[in-house]
Amino acid sequence: MTELQGAGPEAPPLIPAMSRRKYTLKDLPEEERPRERLYKYGPQALKTSELLAILIRTGSEEETALQLAERLLKKYDGNLRRMAQENEKQLAEGIKGLGPSKAAQILAAFELGRRLAAYTEDEKVQIKSASDVARLMMPWMRDLVKETLYVLCLDTKNYLIKYRRIFEGSLNASVIHPREIFRFALEESAASIILVHNHPSGDPAPSADDISSTRQIVQAGKILDIPVLDHVIIGDGTFVSMKERGLI
Numbered sequence: 001m002t003e004l005q006g007a008g009p010e011a012p013p014l015i016p017a018m019s020r021r022k023y024t025l026k027d028l029p030e031e032e033r034p035r036e037r038l039y040k041y042g043p044q045a046l047k048t049s050e051l052l053a054i055l056i057r058t059g060s061e062e063e064t065a066l067q068l069a070e071r072l073l074k075k076y077d078g079n080l081r082r083m084a085q086e087n088e089k090q091l092a093e094g095i096k097g098l099g100p101s102k103a104a105q106i107l108a109a110f111e112l113g114r115r116l117a118a119y120t121e122d123e124k125v126q127i128k129s130a131s132d133v134a135r136l137m138m139p140w141m142r143d144l145v146k147e148t149l150y151v152l153c154l155d156t157k158n159y160l161i162k163y164r165r166i167f168e169g170s171l172n173a174s175v176i177h178p179r180e181i182f183r184f185a186l187e188e189s190a191a192s193i194i195l196v197h198n199h200p201s202g203d204p205a206p207s208a209d210d211i212s213s214t215r216q217i218v219q220a221g222k223i224l225d226i227p228v229l230d231h232v233i234i235g236d237g238t239f240v241s242m243k244e245r246g247l248i
Contacts, residue, residue, distance in 0.1 A: 032066075034046055034050035034051070034053045034054050034066065035054055037050065038050075038054065048073060048078070048080070049066060049069040049070045049073055050066065050069070052069035052072060052073065052106065053065040053066040053068070053069040055102075055105050055106050055109055056068055056069055056098065056102050056105070056106070057102070057105075059097060060096055060097025061097075062096075062097075063097060068095065068097050068098055071095055072091075072095055072098060075094065075095065080110075081142075081143055083106075083110075084107075084110040084143050085143050085144075085145050086107075087107070088100045088103035088104045088107060089103075091103040091106060091107065111140075113139075114139040114140040114143075115139075117138075117139035118135070118136055118137075118139045118140070124159045124160065125159065125160040126157070126158055126159050126160070127152065127154060127158050127159075127160060127194065127229075128158065129241075130230055130232050130239065130241035130243070130244060133152065133194055133196055133230070133232045133239075133241075134232060134234065134239040136160075137150065137163075137196050137232070137234060138234050138237075138239065141196070141197075141198040141234045142198065142234055142235070142236055142237065144198050144200060145200055146168050146169065146200065147168070147169060147197055147198060147199065147200065148165055148167070148168045148197060148198055149165070149166050149167040149168070149176065149195065149196070149197040150163050150164065150165050150166065150195075150196045150197065151163060151164055151166050151181050151184055151185065151193055151194075151195060151196075152193060152194040152195075152196060153184065153185055153188040153190035153193055154190060154191060154192045154193065154194065154229070155190070155191050156191045158192070158229075161188050161189075161190060162188050163196075164184055166180050166181055166184065167180065176213055178216060178217045178220035178221075181193070181195075181217060181220075182220060182221070182224055182226060185224075185226050186224075186226075190226060191226070192226060192227045192228070192229050193221070193226060193227075193228055193229070194228070194229050194230050194231070194232065195214065195217065195228060195230070195231040195232070196231070196232045196233075196234065197210075197231075197233060197234070198233070198234040198235070199233060199234070199235050201235075202235050202236030202237075203235055203236075204233040204234060204235030204238055204239050204240040205233075205240060206231075206233055206240060206242055206245070206247060210231070210233065210242075211242070211247055214228070214231045214242060214247070214248055215248060218248050228248065229243065230242060230243040230244075230248070231243070231247075231248060
């Protein structure tokens with residue numbers, strides 16, 4: 001009986017190695033490709049997953065960009081605000097094929113949306129009411145996951161000079177000190193200031209600490225002759241003016 005000889009190292013493999021490539025949106029039928037649908041019907045006709053797929057561009061070795069986008073949305077239960085609060089590593093975590101580079105593209109789109117919402121054609125922004133403050137600051141402050149205090153410096157006609165983040169954390173009078181606020185105001189030669197901070201819970205109702213801290217800052221402003229015109233608290237699509245509430 002003839003002994004079967006095994007294939008030597010130079011023998012060709014029985015099954016050719018499969019080439020590996022990333023799936024792209026071109027692998028979809030033309031009528032299902034998000035970019036082509038955008039050209040034909042406009043961006044407003046696309047589902048959220050299709051818009052994300054255009055940003056992601058290429059898929060993984062197993063999925064198209066559209067399938068990656070659908071998995072990303074599922075990770076956040078379709079909540080775009082939660083998604084926008086993440087950094088690039090958190091966004092890509094658990095989603096094979098979605099690396100930091102693609103995640104950064106998505107975060108850049110979120111930031112463009114915030115800037116568009118806050119955009120004004122006027123070179124100088126005049127603050128006439130708490131609504132003007134909310135219109136300027138809410139687009140990104142509503143998504144912050146920590147309480148963050150901003151100070152707006154105004155000139156004698158209430159035009160905005162500059163604003164800056166001063167503090168991050170709960171507004172407790174024992175933690176935040178007026179000198180940090182008024183150092184910034186003095187640097188910018190502000191005639192007056194407005195305080196703005198957010199409540200990540202979405203409820204803008206002032207807390208006892210908010211009220212006591214604000215009153216301490218107001219008193220410091222009187223001494224320095226830099227009045228605090230208002231303290232606006234940003235919630236989820238809503239806001240509260242402490243001045244309008246009669247709290248300062």
